[in-house]
Amino acid sequence: MRSVNIGICGLGTVGAGVYKVLDRNSTHINSRANCDLVISQIGARRDNPNCDTADTAVTRDIFGVAKNPEIDIVVELIGGTDTAFELVMLAIENGKHVVTANKALIAKHGMEIFAAAESRGVMVAYEAAVAGGIPIIKALREGLAANRVNWLAGIINGTTNFILSEMDSKGREFADVLVEAQEKGYAEADPTFDVEGIDAAHKLVIMASLAFGMPLSLDGIFTDGITKLEPQDVVYARELGYAVKHLGIARQTEQGVELRVHPTLVPESCMISGVNDVSNAVMVNADAVGTTLYYGPGAGSEPTASSVIADIVDVARSINADASGWVPALGCNADMLQQQKIMAIEDIDTSFYIRFAALDKSGVLSTITKVMADAGISIEAIIQREQPVGEDYVNVIILTNVTREKLLDAAVEGIEQLDTVRGDVTFIRVEHLDQ
Numbered sequence: 001m002r003s004v005n006i007g008i009c010g011l012g013t014v015g016a017g018v019y020k021v022l023d024r025n026s027t028h029i030n031s032r033a034n035c036d037l038v039i040s041q042i043g044a045r046r047d048n049p050n051c052d053t054a055d056t057a058v059t060r061d062i063f064g065v066a067k068n069p070e071i072d073i074v075v076e077l078i079g080g081t082d083t084a085f086e087l088v089m090l091a092i093e094n095g096k097h098v099v100t101a102n103k104a105l106i107a108k109h110g111m112e113i114f115a116a117a118e119s120r121g122v123m124v125a126y127e128a129a130v131a132g133g134i135p136i137i138k139a140l141r142e143g144l145a146a147n148r149v150n151w152l153a154g155i156i157n158g159t160t161n162f163i164l165s166e167m168d169s170k171g172r173e174f175a176d177v178l179v180e181a182q183e184k185g186y187a188e189a190d191p192t193f194d195v196e197g198i199d200a201a202h203k204l205v206i207m208a209s210l211a212f213g214m215p216l217s218l219d220g221i222f223t224d225g226i227t228k229l230e231p232q233d234v235v236y237a238r239e240l241g242y243a244v245k246h247l248g249i250a251r252q253t254e255q256g257v258e259l260r261v262h263p264t265l266v267p268e269s270c271m272i273s274g275v276n277d278v279s280n281a282v283m284v285n286a287d288a289v290g291t292t293l294y295y296g297p298g299a300g301s302e303p304t305a306s307s308v309i310a311d312i313v314d315v316a317r318s319i320n321a322d323a324s325g326w327v328p329a330l331g332c333n334a335d336m337l338q339q340q341k342i343m344a345i346e347d348i349d350t351s352f353y354i355r356f357a358a359l360d361k362s363g364v365l366s367t368i369t370k371v372m373a374d375a376g377i378s379i380e381a382i383i384q385r386e387q388p389v390g391e392d393y394v395n396v397i398i399l400t401n402v403t404r405e406k407l408l409d410a411a412v413e414g415i416e417q418l419d420t421v422r423g424d425v426t427f428i429r430v431e432h433l434d435q
């Protein structure tokens with residue numbers, strides 16, 4: 001069998017996982033790749049005490065790996081967007097195929113990278129960039145190739161899901177769970193990327209580009225994280241039969257594409273509501289197949305390595321066959337790339353959970369429901385709970401029917417202006433994911 005030489009750049013959590021799994025399962029992986037996969041060189045700015053790289057040459061000069069004439073595939077696992085971009089472009093310039101797990105890099109610079117790869121005739125693969133060990137990129141690009149995708153919705157950040165699950169099931173504090181997620185290697189180097197929804201936005205953009213033939217760009221995505229979420233809302237949601245999940249949602253509508261990341265109430269009857277801990281899950285609704293669900297570990301050393309190595313195998317097989325057509329195709333022509341319009345969050349229709357503290361006296365509830373009616377919003381459920389929020393105030397929780405977000409904004413403003421309501425109105429979008 002011929003050999004395919006690999007250069008791994010970055011020996012952190014994922015790099016170590018790739019080294020270990022390639023070493024442990026080499027016979028099996030080589031037979032799938034139909035060649036001998038050889039790690040010729042590792043570029044890492046520091047050693048990893050959790051990874052014994054045995055006789056493999058390790059250099060501190062990662063750019064040297066991109067220029068090494070012996071190497072066929074450069075595996076970029078250093079993260080970040082500046083040095084990683086420079087490294088990937090240099091590798092392409094030097095005729096290397098590239099495998100990367102870097103979602104921020106693909107979301108931000110994907111178009112430029114793919115254009116360079118196409119003109120140089122090399123492949124760029126990024127399965128591990130979205131949902132860790134779940135082969136969702138292959139599912140969207142190949143498995144569902146026959147379909148027009150209507151919508152997709154996913155739990156695509158393991159750290160956020162881990163935090164929400166622990167807060168929900170064990171009543172733990174946000175900060176305490178975040179530290180555990182960092183220790184376990186789930187969280188990004190800057191964990192605000194996880195908890196503010198930025199990491200999920202990167203992954204959503206990548207999936208939407210494949211599902212809807214859109215350019216890779218972060219412009220226009222509505223992004224909200226979980227830092228403002230209060231434990232009491234998780235409890236009220238449960239009372240109403242919902243779980244609170246942090247979702248990335250992309251939906252093709254006649255007006256444009258919805259692209260949004262935010263905490264969402266999901267009915268307990270929906271499978272995705274039972275996806276807990278660091279697990280990820282993506283539901284895809286498409287015209288021919290209907291709704292499919294992809295579930296698995298969304299972060300961690302070996303799950304992510306599993307996806308990186310799947311790409312290495314794919315690329316290696318193609319090197320020995322015909323590499324043309326391997327630059328990621330977004331499933332559209334150049335005109336379509338420009339035509340897709342992203343909807344403003346105000347124009348999106350969904351249901352809402354809202355909560356506020358109202359004075360506990362007669363007539364208050366009817367004033368509030370009048371504000372809702374005047375805004376054209378229909379109420380699906382309402383609960384009033386006595387809580388220690390103040391002597392005379394009670395918590396009121398309302399579930400609405402589907403409404404346009406701008407109408408909800410008007411109602412929220414109206415409610416906040418009432419003398420009988422104290423403080424801000426909390427609202428969370430609700431998705432039933434049933435059609």
Ligand code: HSE
Nearest residue numbers: 157158159187188299
């Ligand atoms: N920080 C990411 C997460 C790692 O928690 O999902 C995988 O992309």
